[in-house]
Amino acid sequence: MSPEEFRRAGHEVVDWIADYLAGVGEYPVLPRVQPGEIASRLPAHAPECGEPMERILDDFRQIVVPGMTHWNHPRFFAYFGITGSGPGILGEMLSAALNVNGMLWRTSPSATELEQVALGWLREWIGLPADFFGIIYDTASVSTLHAIAAARERADPSARRKGATPGLTLYTSEQSHSSVEKGAIALGIGQDYVRHVPVNERFEMRVDALQELVEADVAAGRKPFCVVATAGTTSTTSVDPIPEIADIAEKYGMWLHVDAAYGGPAAIAPEFRDTLRGAERADSLVTNPHKWMLTPVDVSAFYTRHPQILRRAFSLVAEYLETPDQAVNLMDYGVQLGRRFRALKLWFVMRYFGRERIAAIIREHCEFARRLAASLEQDGRFEICAPVRFSVVCFRLKGSEERNRALLDAINASGLAFLSHTVLNGVYVLRMAIGNARTTWQDIEKVRDFIFAWADAQ
């Protein structure tokens, strides 16, 4: 494709994106398609000869877009709401154009150094000390896998050569993200050595239970090596008591990893600074700018106070990757050799919005959540099933699970909004997760009024 052809098609695509972002609220949030329907509309075989870009973009608009779930929609309230902001999209456009692999400093000095700078900025915003080294991975799942691998490297340096030693035991709460257990499975730790520590009535890890489990494992000859605390759990956004967990981690020589994938950015706002209280004592921490920080997927920020241990766990430099440079080569700190230039979009977003504006958006989302919860509670037919710590409201209609399932199906089938569910203490619960910068209070009222009307009609 010639630069001039790219220029023409590029302008067309930018116009489509601008129109899409302006009108995304008009789409049904969930598409009205059945499994297999999109695939059946696409040619089964690739073309032998090339096709004009115009025809490809037509198919994008007419076949692909109608099968999209609109994560940009102001009434996307499932899982965690996210925002692909304009500056983030511009950053991705330039990253795609530059198309570097930042595996070595030499293969893209700017990508390596901008990553360090942008993660230094973010570290200051969330209040971590300067001795935390930052690196970008693709997802929190991969960040947490690296944390557990570094923990293993510290606890059992022979694992790198001799393989995993059975008995290394990991602790995380019942409410932690599935990626913790998945990481332990992948690394060869094994599910039998993952302890799901019970939580209190606020869904926070019970430190007394942690202590008991650790003691029991030590007594049985197992080796506690890692504890993963969560700042903003997926179901309820509860925050584990990090300082008390840090005490136990220190006492037993365990690596403390803090999963702040969702909750970390809240600490940018001074009134939520306590979200990461105690995290300065953690060995590692992950937070995802692609969740609540307006940056398009994927970008996960990983910090550790022990980069040399992380490096020891993963460095393996083939001759063809040796360079004469005295510089950090980020490929040494992870499983992945290939590294997109992900820092650029994050740097664009942090500069364009600044700390105050990002804090204001987070603050507003939390305020919306509190108002929604109050409004549901006041109605009398609903119960709020978990404390509203940040921007997620867990609620249910008093009554049967079937009724709540029917309510969720009705919301999602309406096209008006997309919510998801969870189960708390064995009870089926709806989640309304506010996290898109385009969401207004009117969007939330629309959903609330739909819920009230549905309940009225029962």
Add this chain to the structure above:
Amino acid sequence: MSPEEFRRAGHEVVDWIADYLAGVGEYPVLPRVQPGEIASRLPAHAPECGEPMERILDDFRQIVVPGMTHWNHPRFFAYFGITGSGPGILGEMLSAALNVNGMLWRTSPSATELEQVALGWLREWIGLPADFFGIIYDTASVSTLHAIAAARERADPSARRKGATPGLTLYTSEQSHSSVEKGAIALGIGQDYVRHVPVNERFEMRVDALQELVEADVAAGRKPFCVVATAGTTSTTSVDPIPEIADIAEKYGMWLHVDAAYGGPAAIAPEFRDTLRGAERADSLVTNPHKWMLTPVDVSAFYTRHPQILRRAFSLVAEYLETPDQAVNLMDYGVQLGRRFRALKLWFVMRYFGRERIAAIIREHCEFARRLAASLEQDGRFEICAPVRFSVVCFRLKGSEERNRALLDAINASGLAFLSHTVLNGVYVLRMAIGNARTTWQDIEKVRDFIFAWADAQ
């Protein structure tokens, strides 16, 4: 950022990209910066209040771009040359704008189904049978990690619960990519259980040596569980004898994974179809469209004939991710929960260029490599250090390592081109890897003439 502000800035960025792609050959390939120089030019702290996009784009042009290594440059010949083609960039722009997480079918039906369709197309192009299930990961390192994890799941289904069992042993050639060993380290297999099988004079795995190593391990009570063959090794692009390796894999019940990250796309051209001869008997295979298939990083295509084993190794569905849909949820097949919409750019590229054009580009690169090798050989002062199977030429000036290091430094310091090196049979060797679609024969002549002139001046 309002849609109208995005539109204005987006048009400006598209124009910059078009100009950049038109003029990328004018830049020095490697930037003239020292470690720390770019970081020192950037503000040490993030702004409290937002900044105008214009100022951010100015800093991008004036600070970031001068520190870039230009992977788009027609004379980028290091590692493996790659191409971020126009249609691929357009696809990335739209993916960034849609900003979906395709973890579940429901969270983006089009992303899930387009991924299956595009990987089906690619599977046909490279001649794999229809029983290979395809999934996109970010990098070949992660694809290979998943292959080894699936191999472990088949050989030792208890590993998921009880952790890795010492003794599972993996085989790969001395010339295989470092990601194979890194994957084994991460998974808790351990380096002591990775056998680096010797190669023949063509740098291909010696099947007799493989057989001997396997026998010795069996005799010692270890359990051979996986063999990784390479179609296109990183140093020399050699291709292991896959059919013979498949015989041994079957005999001993080992999982056969084929690393065709670089070499796979060659099979799109009929005359290189034999690159993947025998791969239809593999249990899994990886090939990277972001290398030789004109698609921007990152997109790695992973295929397996045993998706149910891969799923068993990784599926872990938290309640909050349960959905009522009867559909493939791609998050079940990997470590990563978050999944960018990577298939879109691949689908754009395959449609825009078609099979014939992509095959023609690959064919031309291989032809360039053969002509370059012939020309160097004819000169008399150089030796070609490995067979030129595809588009990479390994060569050296007859004489000392110091002389060859000095030559490489001179090329890379000139700004004219970027080459890298490797070591073959203990000898330091330069690599010229052709893989950018903008590269012409004149670009290669320029580098060759620089090399001749440098040798003349010695």
